[in-house]
Amino acid sequence: MHTLIIAAHPSLDASRVNRKWLEEARKYPERITVSSLHEKYPDGVIDIAAEQALVESHDRIVLQFPFYWFNCPPMIKQWLDEVLLEGWAYGEGVDLFRSKSLGLAITAGVREEDYRPGAEFRYEMATLLTPFELTAQYIQARYETPFVQYGVNSRTSDAEIERSAKRYADYLLQTREEPVLLESE
Secondary structure (H helix, E strand, O other), X not given: OOEEEEEOOOOHHHOHHHHHHHHHHOOOOOOEEEEEHHHHOOOOOXXXXXXXXXXXXXXEXXXXXXXXXXXXXXXXXHHHHHHOOEOOOEOOOOOHHHHOEEEEXXXXXXXXXXXXXXXXXXXXXXXXXXXXXXXXXXXXXXXXXXXXXXXXXXXXXXXXXXXXXXXHHHHHHOOOOOOOEOOOO
């Protein structure tokens, strides 16, 4: 299984966790391709044909981004809007993604327990990520259980970041035929 990471972090140089995750992923070029949107497209103009060719040559797509304002950064949304076109990603007779899976790798600044009914943010992360699950369903890709690192902040130790990067690499290198699917609630 060959994995494509579509990463979007508006200030990757300042990000300790997302930057470390990509460094770790780049250690496995035979299995993982890293595509950092802000590095490739600093002007915000996405090469749609190039992105579609990347997707076509991979079995698994992982969108990696920091979770803020309860959503993804604008560049991920732009990528989804511009690359996943009707007639290519979905539509009558289109089945490109039927053999692919879609995963998410997310850093969140708050604790996991804050994403629960009755807690500060009222909803579980899976609920907040429903648009991505629906996108996977719409394009007929298998939706994987997201990889989420909670509690990322300036006090996160280098050792914690290193452990997180190793867990992320394990997530990316998994080789099971059928990715874990989130159950509909």
